[in-house]
Structure formats: C-alpha cells, structure tokens
Amino acid sequence: MLNTQYSPSEIETRLYQQWEQRGYFDPSLDLSKPSFAIQLPPPNVTGTLHMGHAFNQTIMDGLTRYHRMKGENVCWIPGSDHAGIATQIVVERQLAVENISRHDLGREAFIAKIWDWKKFSGGTITEQMRRVGCSVDWSREYFTMDEVRAEVVTEVFVRLFEQGLIYRGKRLVNWDPVLGTAVSDLEVENIEENGHMWHIRYPLADDPNNALIVATTRPETLLGDVAVAVHPEDERYAGFIGKQVILPLSGRTIPVIADEYVDKDFGTGCVKITPAHDFNDYEVGKRHQTVLINVLSLDAKILPQAEVFDFQGQAQTAINLPAKYAGLDRFAARKQMIADLEAEDLLVKVEEHKLMTPKGDRTGSVIEPMLTSQWFVAMTRSANNDVAHPEPESEFKGKTLTEKCIHAVESGQVRFIPENWVNTYNQWMNNIQDWCISRQLWWGHQIPAWYDQTGRVYVARNEVEARAQAGADAVLTRDEDVLDTWFSSALVPFSTLGWPQDTPELQAFLPSQVLVTGYEIIFFWVARMIMMTTHFTGKVPFHDVYIHGMVRDHEGKKMSKSEGNVIDPVDLIDGIDLEKLLVKRTTGLRRPEKAPQVIKATQKLFPNGIPVFGADALRFTMASYASLGRSINFDFKRAEGYRNFCNKLWNASRFVLMNIENHDCGQDENLPLSYSFVDKWLLTRLQQTITSVSEALDTYRFDMAAQTLYEFIWNEYCDWYVELAKTQLQRGDAAQQRATRRTLVRVLEVVLRLLHPIMPFITEELWQTIAPLANTKHTESIMLAAWPQADNSLTDTEAVSQMHYLQELVNSVRNLRGEMGLAMSVKVPLLVESTTDLGTLLPYLLLMARLSEAKQVVQLPEGDDAPVAVCQGARLMLKVEVDKTAETARLQKEAEKLQKNIDKIANKLAKPGYTDKAPAHLVEKDHSELAQLQDKMTKINLQLQKYR
Incomplete structure (x- = not known):
C-alpha cells in the first residue's frame, strides 16, 4: 500500500539510482529500430544549474522518455563545456586570494591547477541533472577538453587549414x-x-x-x-x-x-x-x-x-x-x-x-x-579538396561554410521551431564575417601551430609532424593562443559519436532528431554545428531546432545573482530555509556591494524560505510554460498548483488501491462486465487524451500536453469519475462493480504512462503498484513500458453526450446551492421537472450535488419562492423552506459587496489612458471579471424581486 502522504524526497533519489544502476538510460544500438538522439547543450563546467537549464532539460528529458517508451533506439548524450574564459577567471580569482598570479605559476602549473579544480567541482551540474531526473546515457558523458575531444579538435583544425579554410591575419576584433x-x-x-x-x-x-x-x-x-x-x-x-x-x-x-x-x-x-x-x-x-x-x-x-x-x-x-x-x-x-x-x-x-x-x-x-x-575560419571561401582529407561526398561538397548552413535550412533538412527563427538565422548568415577562433588565454585547446625562428608557421597534429615540415634544424615555438570555446562545442554532434572513424553510433545517431536550445546561441552554437557537421560528415547535425524562451522572474525581469531573483532549481526540489538561502545567495557575488540588495529581494520573494516542491512539480511547471514564445515569467503560484496536482494524483491512486485490492478488477475474462455510460465516457476521453498528448509531444507543444493531462487527470478522472465511481461501487451489481474497478485501475495505469515523460518519479512509484493490478505490467520500469495507443473502438459518443448532460445538471444544482447560500455539508432534496426520463442520472446527482433526495416530477410546485434553474429543458428546484426575511437580508448584503467590487473595477477601466497603457491581458482580465460580477448581480436582483 502507498504511504498516506506523497513525499517526493523519499522516492526521487532512490528511483534515480535504480534507473541508472540498471542501465535503463542506455541505447539499444539496434540499428533495425528507429533511432532518436539528442545532444545536451553542454553547460559551463564553472556553473550550476539555473532555471533556464531546468526548463531546457525538462523538454529534452520529456522527449527522451517519450521516444524510449515508443520503443526507439534512444540516446541522450550529456557533457559539459570547458568554458575557457569563465574557468580561467574562477581559478585566477582563487589564486589571487593567495596573492599568486597565473604568471607566477607558469602555463603548465596553472593548467594543472584548473584540472584539479575541475575534479573538485566539475560534478556539481551532473548531480543537479540527476536531481531533475534527466535520463541521459552517463556512459557517454564528455568534457570538451577531454582527450577524445582534444584529438578531434586538432584533426578538424589541421584539415581546415590544409583545405585553406583557416588562416592567420590581422583583423579588428572585440x-x-x-x-x-x-x-x-x-x-x-x-x-x-x-x-x-x-x-x-x-x-x-x-x-x-x-x-x-x-x-x-x-x-x-x-x-x-x-x-x-x-x-x-x-x-x-x-x-x-x-x-x-x-x-x-x-x-x-x-x-x-x-x-x-x-x-x-x-x-x-x-x-x-x-x-x-x-x-x-x-x-x-x-x-x-x-x-x-x-x-x-x-x-x-x-x-x-x-x-x-x-x-x-x-x-x-x-x-x-x-x-x-x-x-x-x-x-x-x-x-x-x-x-x-x-x-x-x-x-x-x-x-x-x-x-x-x-x-x-x-x-x-x-x-x-x-x-x-588572430586565427580565423573563412566563411565565404570554398575548400581546397586536393588534400589528404577532402570533404566527404555529399550535396554539401564544394559549397562554402556559409552556403552549407543556408542550404541545410533551405532544403528542409534542418527546420526551426518556431519557424520565424529562420529569418533571424538567414539574416545573420547573409551578413556573416570570418570567424575569429583564437583567444589569448591559457585554458583551452592550444592551437596546433608552431613557428620557426623566421616566423613561418607550421600547422600539424603534433610537434613531430611540425618538425617534419620545418626540417631538423628549425627551432620551433608553439602558438600560445587557445581556440574559442565555441570551436570545440561546434564539433559535438560528431566528436561525441566516434568521428573520424565510421562507428555504429555515427550511423545510428547522426543526424540527431532535435536540438533543444535558447535563441541567444543560434549563431554561436547552432549555426556553427551545422557548418562543421555538414563539412566533415556530409550530413546535417540535427533535423529540428526547437528554440525556447528565456526563463525570467515573476515580474518578467531577467534572473541575475546581483538582482537577488535567481533561483536554483534544486532549492525548489528540496526546499531551503530563509537563513540558508540568504547565505547561499550572498556568497561568491561578483559584486559584493550588491549583497544588501540581494538580501532585501530574497526576503521579499521568499519570506519563509522555499518550500519542498519536488522534481515532478518543478518539471510539470516548466512543461506548462513550454509554448512557442520567447520568455517565461516563472510564478511560484503555478508551481504550488502542480505540487497540489501531485498530491491529487497520489490520493486518487490510494483511493483506487483501497477499492480494487483483494477484489476482481476484470482480470477473469469469464466473469461479466457491465459498463455504465460514465465508464464509457471516461474510456472515450482517455482515447482522445492519448491522441492529443501524442500529437503535442510530436510537435514539441509540451504546454498543450501538460494542459491536456492536467485537465483529464484532475477534472475528469479525479473530480468526476472517482466521485461517480463511488456511486457505482456502492449501488451497482457485481458486473457493474467489476467494470468500475477495471476502469479505475486501467485508466490510471495508462494515465501514468502518458504522464511519465513530464513527471517521471511519481509515475514510476505509482505504476509499480498499479500496473500489476491492472494486469498490464510487462516491464521492470514504466520508462520501458509501451507508449499508450488510442483505441477508437472504445469511443462512445452517446455516453459522452449523457455525461455532458449529467455534468450540466450537477453544475446547475451547485449553482442553485450557491445562490441560496447552502453549505455543502447541508443535504437537501431536489425536484426535477423534465419530459425526458432522468432515472439513470439522478443517483449520481445525489452524491455529486450533496442531495438527500433527487426526484423527477411532472411539474414543479407553483407559488414556491425557491429559485429555479433550467438545464437543457429540465427545471430544477431545491425543496427548501425559504425564510424570506433572512434570505432578503443575505442577498442584500451580498449585493452591496458585489456593487463595491463592480464600482472598483469600473472606475479602474474608466481612468484616462488605463486601457491604452496597461498590458492587454490585464485589461482583458478586468473586463471579464466585471462581466462576471454584473451577471451575478443580475441574478441576485431577480431573486430579490421574488421576495418583495
């Protein structure tokens, strides 16, 4: 049995360790299956995960889990970037505390210091990724300065130089x-x-x-x-x-x-x-x-x-x-x-x-x-292919690097999502300058070029090759510059798959299906991956480029440590008290004088610290924001709502387990099943939900997938079906009860699979208990279970119509209760006047509308002062003795309160310039709220007229 309360901290670390240890993240490398590959934009080794990473990785992991469940050969390749400038600054600042400069140490000793620092703190981001739930293939984790990448970088540099595409010149640079x-x-x-x-x-x-x-x-x-x-x-x-x-x-x-x-x-x-x-x-x-x-x-x-x-x-x-x-x-x-x-x-x-x-x-x-x-890559010059390593034969051969980039997009081999980013991309490509790839740093890939005493340059894979070019008597000195960080990261699509050898990984995972990244690096990374990959492999690096927006704070401001509004996603997952949060935010500020401002902003935003949200609530929040817009204003209210969503799902699962354990749930095919229109409605809605979620994920609309799942699980499954199931379990015969239990558990099991790509932890924990009872568990983990497929034979439009009528009836009765000020704890009788037989619907009304009795009559009593609601031709009345004096006083008091709110909003809208200057969504919200209040006032006035 499940714990009485949902506690993400109890399940998340345990489950992730199981997944990783059991190798669930590894690709099958079965080339007969469709392949799905995705490259992680390598975060800087100096940093920690921020909300932008959490947003980006929620989308990537969601896609990875979705395609894994579809049975594809899935590989998500992780890595981190050596971040030349940022890393060198971090270590130099540490040395400065000891009054030591890098020049005091010398180049070799200084680089050794950086490697020591990398070993000490370089794993921070990977541990944070685990906390978020990223199902990456950790066995393929790379670092852009590791030995494999260093060899590829050197090989690429030498080949480009031989082809006449890299040169050294005096140019204007930043x-x-x-x-x-x-x-x-x-x-x-x-x-x-x-x-x-x-x-x-x-x-x-x-x-x-x-x-x-x-x-x-x-x-x-x-x-x-x-x-x-x-x-x-x-x-x-x-x-x-x-x-x-x-x-x-x-x-x-x-x-x-x-x-x-x-x-x-x-x-x-x-x-x-x-x-x-x-x-x-x-x-x-x-x-x-x-x-x-x-x-x-x-x-x-x-x-x-x-x-x-x-x-x-x-x-x-x-x-x-x-x-x-x-x-x-x-x-x-x-x-x-x-x-x-x-x-x-x-x-x-x-x-x-x-x-x-x-x-x-x-x-x-x-x-x-x-x-x-500086050293430059020529963007508008064709390669010399009369060299040892010419371009591979492909449609890209013979084109300039710029032309390769343009052709990859114009031919449709690479597409941008949203499509409007193509214009931005083309504008940059059509005005491109030669790429300055050298940096005057010590940390990075040292340029493989040597100079003799006359200043002549020799580009080679190593000093032995350089000496072979220069002659035995030459005195060689290596170029001290290093390569731009973006040079090595531009090679990631093939440097991580075994190039220059023709490996099974290159065959399976190049091109990858999608690159998920922010718009700010379209030019610096996306375009350069396209130019380098097409040039050296003859293939595009990826088919789709999904461009997402920037995560900002709740007021739309850019998140910045110095502003005090930056959020560590792990703090949202685990929670953190205010005292620890203040220490964390003020330690290591680039500008220490900003500490008071950071403290003030933090106390305002998190007066009680950050509560525990859990990874799943954070991920669902991020998915809900993943529209095709440019920026996301992160609101804690939404995260709180999705934490409540996790609790709702947990409690609904406990209800299902309490009602199906030790009971037949339709596993015995010899026993009859009698499905009600309510069961058939839910099964119909499930098929529609499967289709909608699959289409949303196929088109990168995680916001639509999240919205569809939320509405189905919270509104339809939990708020409606689970409640209606109680009536069926209490009043139905054995066949009806079996059908209800079967529907409860099987729909829940399918829903957990649909929800898994976005909320992996809670779905795994629940599925391990639910799936065996649903008689559908065939795998060790939900992430290896099959993605649900819609079954149109289960669609029943008549049941859907009946259910919609029942929902309208329930809502009408609830509105009546509200108009009469009846608390939900008070059960009252209902009279229904209708020419249609409502016998199958009335039992459900008892429970859903908190009634003592629901009775269909030929005609409602005449002269009764109780309010009447009309629903699809039926007239509804709650049979309650009305104290006209007391009810008039209550309605008048409510009317006075309503009028104050109406006046407040109306005055705001009447202010000169408000509707022109205020954000459109706020003005629209005001108009909508005013209309609702006025409608409510009209109903109160009509009721008051009856009592006069």
Whole structure:
C-alpha cells in the first residue's frame, strides 16, 4: 500500500539510482529500430544549474522518455563545456586570494591547477541533472577538453587549414583589455549609459579659419583618424569632398571622403573615420582603401608610436604620437585631450548623449575594437579538396561554410521551431564575417601551430609532424593562443559519436532528431554545428531546432545573482530555509556591494524560505510554460498548483488501491462486465487524451500536453469519475462493480504512462503498484513500458453526450446551492421537472450535488419562492423552506459587496489612458471579471424581486 502522504524526497533519489544502476538510460544500438538522439547543450563546467537549464532539460528529458517508451533506439548524450574564459577567471580569482598570479605559476602549473579544480567541482551540474531526473546515457558523458575531444579538435583544425579554410591575419576584433584576449559577441553586453557627444573643429588644410565640425563619442581615438566622412548627397558638404583637413592635436592632414554609411541627420553629418578602433569605420576604410592606425596598446593605453597597417595586414611606417598622451589609460587620455581641445579653441560644444556601451560580461570593462593578429575560419571561401582529407561526398561538397548552413535550412533538412527563427538565422548568415577562433588565454585547446625562428608557421597534429615540415634544424615555438570555446562545442554532434572513424553510433545517431536550445546561441552554437557537421560528415547535425524562451522572474525581469531573483532549481526540489538561502545567495557575488540588495529581494520573494516542491512539480511547471514564445515569467503560484496536482494524483491512486485490492478488477475474462455510460465516457476521453498528448509531444507543444493531462487527470478522472465511481461501487451489481474497478485501475495505469515523460518519479512509484493490478505490467520500469495507443473502438459518443448532460445538471444544482447560500455539508432534496426520463442520472446527482433526495416530477410546485434553474429543458428546484426575511437580508448584503467590487473595477477601466497603457491581458482580465460580477448581480436582483 502507498504511504498516506506523497513525499517526493523519499522516492526521487532512490528511483534515480535504480534507473541508472540498471542501465535503463542506455541505447539499444539496434540499428533495425528507429533511432532518436539528442545532444545536451553542454553547460559551463564553472556553473550550476539555473532555471533556464531546468526548463531546457525538462523538454529534452520529456522527449527522451517519450521516444524510449515508443520503443526507439534512444540516446541522450550529456557533457559539459570547458568554458575557457569563465574557468580561467574562477581559478585566477582563487589564486589571487593567495596573492599568486597565473604568471607566477607558469602555463603548465596553472593548467594543472584548473584540472584539479575541475575534479573538485566539475560534478556539481551532473548531480543537479540527476536531481531533475534527466535520463541521459552517463556512459557517454564528455568534457570538451577531454582527450577524445582534444584529438578531434586538432584533426578538424589541421584539415581546415590544409583545405585553406583557416588562416592567420590581422583583423579588428572585440578585445577585453582586462582579460587581455579577444572575445566573441556573446561575451559582450551592450549597456545603455549616459554619455556625451563632443563637437570638434577639424580645420581645412587650405583654409584653417574654416573647419568641419565632427561629432564623436570617443575623442580618445582621434589620433587614429584616417578621414572625415560625409554623405555623398549631403549638399552642405558637397564642396568639401576630396579636400584635406588638419587632424586636431596631431597636425596630420586627412581627406574628406563621401560614403553612404554616414547618417546626414545624426550629429553634424560629419563622421571621423578610425578603422583600427571601430567596426563600422573598418568597413568604410576598407571601401576607400585607407590605412589602419592603431593608437592603443592591448591594455588600452595610448601608444608612443601608432602602428600602421594596410588592409592586408602589412605593416607601414609608424607614426609618432604626442608624447604627453603616451602611456595614459584611454579614459585618462580622453580627459586630457578634451582639455587640450578646449585650450586650442577646437572644442565647439559638449552634449549629453545616450549611448550603448559594449562591456565584457565577465569583467565589466569597456570592450575595445582592437586590431590584432588572430586565427580565423573563412566563411565565404570554398575548400581546397586536393588534400589528404577532402570533404566527404555529399550535396554539401564544394559549397562554402556559409552556403552549407543556408542550404541545410533551405532544403528542409534542418527546420526551426518556431519557424520565424529562420529569418533571424538567414539574416545573420547573409551578413556573416570570418570567424575569429583564437583567444589569448591559457585554458583551452592550444592551437596546433608552431613557428620557426623566421616566423613561418607550421600547422600539424603534433610537434613531430611540425618538425617534419620545418626540417631538423628549425627551432620551433608553439602558438600560445587557445581556440574559442565555441570551436570545440561546434564539433559535438560528431566528436561525441566516434568521428573520424565510421562507428555504429555515427550511423545510428547522426543526424540527431532535435536540438533543444535558447535563441541567444543560434549563431554561436547552432549555426556553427551545422557548418562543421555538414563539412566533415556530409550530413546535417540535427533535423529540428526547437528554440525556447528565456526563463525570467515573476515580474518578467531577467534572473541575475546581483538582482537577488535567481533561483536554483534544486532549492525548489528540496526546499531551503530563509537563513540558508540568504547565505547561499550572498556568497561568491561578483559584486559584493550588491549583497544588501540581494538580501532585501530574497526576503521579499521568499519570506519563509522555499518550500519542498519536488522534481515532478518543478518539471510539470516548466512543461506548462513550454509554448512557442520567447520568455517565461516563472510564478511560484503555478508551481504550488502542480505540487497540489501531485498530491491529487497520489490520493486518487490510494483511493483506487483501497477499492480494487483483494477484489476482481476484470482480470477473469469469464466473469461479466457491465459498463455504465460514465465508464464509457471516461474510456472515450482517455482515447482522445492519448491522441492529443501524442500529437503535442510530436510537435514539441509540451504546454498543450501538460494542459491536456492536467485537465483529464484532475477534472475528469479525479473530480468526476472517482466521485461517480463511488456511486457505482456502492449501488451497482457485481458486473457493474467489476467494470468500475477495471476502469479505475486501467485508466490510471495508462494515465501514468502518458504522464511519465513530464513527471517521471511519481509515475514510476505509482505504476509499480498499479500496473500489476491492472494486469498490464510487462516491464521492470514504466520508462520501458509501451507508449499508450488510442483505441477508437472504445469511443462512445452517446455516453459522452449523457455525461455532458449529467455534468450540466450537477453544475446547475451547485449553482442553485450557491445562490441560496447552502453549505455543502447541508443535504437537501431536489425536484426535477423534465419530459425526458432522468432515472439513470439522478443517483449520481445525489452524491455529486450533496442531495438527500433527487426526484423527477411532472411539474414543479407553483407559488414556491425557491429559485429555479433550467438545464437543457429540465427545471430544477431545491425543496427548501425559504425564510424570506433572512434570505432578503443575505442577498442584500451580498449585493452591496458585489456593487463595491463592480464600482472598483469600473472606475479602474474608466481612468484616462488605463486601457491604452496597461498590458492587454490585464485589461482583458478586468473586463471579464466585471462581466462576471454584473451577471451575478443580475441574478441576485431577480431573486430579490421574488421576495418583495
């Protein structure tokens, strides 16, 4: 027998250990079966699970369990990412506490420290995944820096280099001066800030008394200007194009050029062009074949001599910069330059200006566009296939990496869900730049390139190969840079399946069926997996890309540790008291000064800590949010509701067990079964539910699957059938009782299988007890049981119609009770006037409407003051002696209360601008609530008229 109370903590860890130990998560590798594979977006090894992970993994695990139950060869591959920048920062901060830098240790010792740290804390996420219930194949768990992945990364790099798709060049990149490395766009946050726009005079070289006024937000880069640009159709400056102006503070002359990049209506219409320090200016300079003048060092200080290059990266003659600025930090130099411009009467005015400032997400430092030597992957160049390892034969061969990505989607081999993300994807692909893959870090895959004493580069799989290329006398030094983290993660679809060998796993699980991920990494991960997988295997990495939204807090704010609104999903599963929660949230803050704010926000959101929800309630909450929208506002009220749903299911199962144990449930086929219309209605609704849930999961609509299951289990099975079954078990004959017990247990068993992908723990625990009694248990675990199939022969539309009529009758009587203020504990008689024989329905009314008697009559008593309800032609009256004085007083009191609520909402809606400015769903809710209150007031007034 089940415990009297549902306790998730008692079952979840025990069940997960059983599943893992018994190998239920392992694929069969039976290639005769359909395969279903899914790759886990590898979380950073530095982190812990957040609500976004829980959301993402609920969907993935739901799909995995669903397809496993369908009998497919299922493989969910887990792993974690080495997270180059994040991991290096974590370990460097730990060393800083001991006043040690990575340079004190040296590269080899520092990397050894990181591996030690990884062993100590790297398993945090995998344990959290177990708590959430993820049924991944742990035997295939990978780390993007393990030996297998390292070999694949090297092989891919060498092949791309041999094919002419990887090159080293001097280009403009995002540069974090604090980290001292190039960073990707994903590691840059654009933050709106209050700034200034400085208007500066650039005197004409042939007429210094006249000048062009240039507006800029970054005067510190002025020394690197190569031109002043105006729009070619701007009549104000038509006569200046081709002339020279004097660069302030420098004395150099630079040309006035025309380019459509310039916005005539912004600022003064004159733009300084600094191609070595601005991405847009870089493109302008490239079009006009200017030089690039770099005036900043890698730590963002003014150089004594500006470095000058052409757009092929060839060094030109250096330019001496004013000595007074040399060595100054960029912002100190800005301050000094502004003062000097003002002193020389070159500063016209200063305006306050809102601007987007790019900042490193790890350091908070302002990112500089910096001209540096980096390794790049060519996006729009075709591979040289006259090499040892050409592209595999496929429809993708011969295309550029960009073309491969576009063709994979246009051909329908890869589809985005929702489909609108295709536009975002194509927009990026059509404007793509070569991919900067090098990082100036120590933690990561070191680039497999060696340099001899002349600077010539040798790309090879190891130093032995490099020496074979360079010659025995060469002195080789390995490139110190490492690869961008996204480079190794882009190889995951095939690096985890045994490539470059042709393994059974590659045959079975590539392409995988679906990738479940967030929209923010479509470009950084999704597109790069497509380009790398099509290039090296000739196949797409996955067929479907299901893009889900971001999980935000209940107010729609982004979850952030510094805001105090971030939630650890395991805290929701296990519960945590306020004191421990405060310690947890304030420990290790990047900005310790935010601690008071975090404490205040936490106390407001969780005044009593976080109660125990359990993994199943959390997962069902996440599934209910999994629509095709962009963002999810996580509301604890909903999680509480689904915890109650777990309790409801548990208690319903206990009721079923109490009524079927030691009784015949229809297992003996020789004994008769007599199904009522109620039984047939439930069996019909079950078939419809099976179909709806299967269609929802097939189309990634977990929200619809959750809604369908919730309504069927709570409303139809528990609230209606279980209650109606009590009447059948009490009043029915042996055949009717057997049919009722059989329906109770068999429908419950099927429901548990339908619910298992979303709520794995409670369904397993209940199924182990229920399934044997339902005579359908053929497997050791529910996750290995067959997915239910709808049986249309069990559909009975007449029974459904009868049941709907019964439900309307019950609801009508309940409404009557409410109108008369009768407590549910008070049993009263019911009179029903109807030309239709309701004899089969009345016994059910007794129980469902809390009646002492239900009697059908030819006509209701005339002159009775009791309210009457009409339901499909039947007239219903509760036979109760009405105290008109007392009832009038009660109704008047209720009317007064109703009127206050009506006035309150009506006044709100009448406020000027409310309906235009308030969120549409709130306005709609107000209108709906007002209509309901007004309808109720109308009924009360009608009843009051009867008593007058």
